[in-house]
Amino acid sequence: MKKNLLIFFVLFLVTRITTAQQTISKLDSIEIELNKIKQRNDLLRIKDSIRTQLLKNELNSIVNPQGNELEWYKTELLKIKQEDSVHLSNQKAEIEKLRENAKPYPVKLFNDTIFNVYSGLGPFSAKERALSAQNEIQELYAKKLYFKDSLQLMTTQNYINIVYQGTIITSISQEDALWENVTPDSLAANYLQTIKASIDKNRISHTFENILIRWAMAIGIVLVFLALIYFLRKLTRFGIRKIISWMNRDFEGVKIKNYQFISPYRIKVWMIKTLRWVYIVLFFLLTGISISLIFSIFPVTEHWAYMFLHGIWKPLKELGISIYNYWPKLLHIIIVLMVGRYADKLLHFFSNEIERGMLKIKGFHPEWAKPTYHLIRICLIAFVIIMIFPYLPGSDTTAFKGVSVFLGILISLGSSSAIANTIAGFIITYMRPFQIGDWIKVNDEVGEVIEKTSLVTRLRTINNEDITIPNSMILSNKTINYSSSSAKTCLIIPIDININFDVPIEKVNELLIKAALETQHVVAYPKPYVFKNKILDTYISYQLNAFTKTPQRMYFITSDLNENILKVFKEEGIDLLSPKFYAKPKS
Structure with missing residues (x-):
């Protein structure tokens, strides 16, 4: 057992390590691809900036520009602007391809997510940017003197910075805006308002008065929970006493004519168990609601309440949606099972009628009814399984098919002798x-x-x-x-006996047939007969064949027949010989 557990644990660790390595490799490849996109776009942006600046310098260096020259410069500048727009569109398309597999890094304040960071900036990765912004916001929240209006936006050549009194909190690049599918200015304004709102909310919620109010609410919830549990326990005990007193009266349980289908004691046990299970379910339900309410009161544990409720509600919701979506298939399965059940009942009815002799089919013996019914029933069950198999939940998955094949091989190998x-x-x-x-x-x-x-x-x-x-x-x-032909032709019981040459054959025949007719359960017709099987040195081997219609007593008939042979021959003074016995002559 320990060996199996160790093997299972090792396999589990290998699987987890492999999965983690695949995840890390996947994330690394996404990060590498993002860096390539960023480097390529930075080069294109620098190139376009240089071209634009050169064209502007050339235009400014001309003393008296002609109309054609001005038009050419305008066309070139417009072309650069259009190319920049195309580059931006291509970058957006490349980011959309990576969006499904990219992992955002959240920036939080007391488990409250302010915004997410998808891409790196300069030498900093996305994770490092998120951690740096989170630390700056936490330091800003912890300041004794905090001026909301000092938190402002500052635009540079390629970035928009969110600063507080000269300290950069975070920076917004063109790539950040593309990830959120908005413009850089709009994203920066949104981040600024979100940071201000989160800081204000948490500074207000962590005041001493609010902390006291929250603890009072938590104590109130605990007291209400204890009162409800006390009332629920009292109600459960009252219900159990009522069930016991009701059952102790003249309640006879469930009867079908004279058959006691369900006894009063069993009904009492079922009802008490049901009541206790209801109490347990309500207890855990009230416990979960109380814990969620207490967690939701405090900002530090508020996300725990959401996780707790989400962990309970999400499976129930998915189960309900799955049942609702599965209903047409379930209806199909129910119809097939009902048709199969009533077809089985019809076959069982005809089987019983044939077996009892009420329904006769030429050439079909009554004893064939049951095995034939079982054969057809097996075919019917196989047909029903084939009909409902495609509608079973998960029947089209690889795991389900693999388990089905494994069970089929297991049954085939294990039941060969049974089949x-x-x-x-x-x-x-x-x-x-x-x-x-x-x-x-x-x-x-x-x-x-x-x-x-x-x-x-x-x-x-x-x-x-x-x-x-x-x-x-x-x-x-x-x-x-021994019994198949006894009713018509009778069963023959053979007895071998050895008689000396001195006894006449006619006398032996007469005595053996007389002994057979005097035996109980030996019939007079057909008449017993005697075979002379062997003629040896000193005796003849005879075989008596007697007929009987009761083969079930053949052992007793054989014993009685031997006894009568001995008695008849003894009365006549004739000795019986065995093949290994020889009479010693007198001297």
Whole structure:
């Protein structure tokens, strides 16, 4: 067990490490691609700036520019502006491709996200920019003297800075604006207002008066929670007492005619368990609501309340949406199951009618009804599974298909002998070599057939020993049925006996037939007969064949027949010999 747990733990660690490495590699590739885009656009921007400045210098150096020259310079400047617009559009398209896999780095103040940073700036990565801006905002919040109007925007050649009394809080570039799909000026104004609002909100919420109010509200919530739990416990105990007192009256439970379907005690146990489960569910529900309310009061733990409620509500919401979207498929499955169920009931009805002899089909024996019903039922179940399989949740996923194939291989390998016995059982049923109550011999085992199933056949010997024989063994070996023809032609019971040469053959025939007719359960017709099987040195080997219609008593008939033979021959003064016995002559 420990070894298996260790292997599982190692596999889990390897999987987690591999996943983490893939995630890091993916993020690194995105960062590299962003840096390439930024470097390429910086080069293009510098190139366009240089071209624009050169054209302006040339234009300013001309003393008396002609109309054609002015028009050419204007066209060149417009062309540079258009190229800059095309570069900006291409950059935006490249960023859109990376948006799905890019990881934003949030800038927070007391778990309150102010804005996100997607791209780096200069030598600083996106993560370093976010951490630096977060530290600056936290220092700004912690200042004893804070002047809101001192937080302003300052525009430079390529960036817009948010500054406070000369200290740069953060910078906004063209790439930041592209990530948010707005202009740099609009994004900078939005960041400025968001930072001001977050600082004002947190400075107000952390005053001493507000802290006292929050603690009072938290204590109130705890007291209300304890009162509700106390009332809920009292209500549960009252309900249990009412159930017990109601059950102790003349309640008889659920009866169907004279059959006690559900006893009063079981109903009482079910109702009490249900009431206790309701109490447990309400207890955890009230606990979750109380914890969420307490967390939502304090700014530091407010995000915990959101995470707690989101963790509960999101799975329930997804479950509800999944059930709603799955309803048409579920309706299809219900209809198929209902049709299959009623088809099974119809088959069962015809099977019972044929088995009881109320419905007769030419050439179809009543004992075939049950196995035929089971065969058709297996086919019906397989057909129903095939019909509903595409509509099962997750049936089109690779995991579901893999599990299905694995289970199929597992069943195939583990049930080969069971399938062989089942097929042999059906073949034996339709061959009809024996029936329940017949006396048969399989290999060296002789007994009465007491049970036939699709897998095995059970025999009970003369000594009341129950023997279980697999059907595949019966099908592959010789089977002797002592009862199949006893009703019409009777079963012959043979007895071998050795008689000396001195006794006349006619006398032996007469005595053996007389002993057979005096035996109980031996019929007079057909008449017993005697075979002379061997003529040896001193005796003749005879075989008495007696007929009976009760093969189930063949052991007792054989014993009685031997007893009568001994008695008859003793009355006539004739000695019986065995093949290994020789009379010693007198001296």
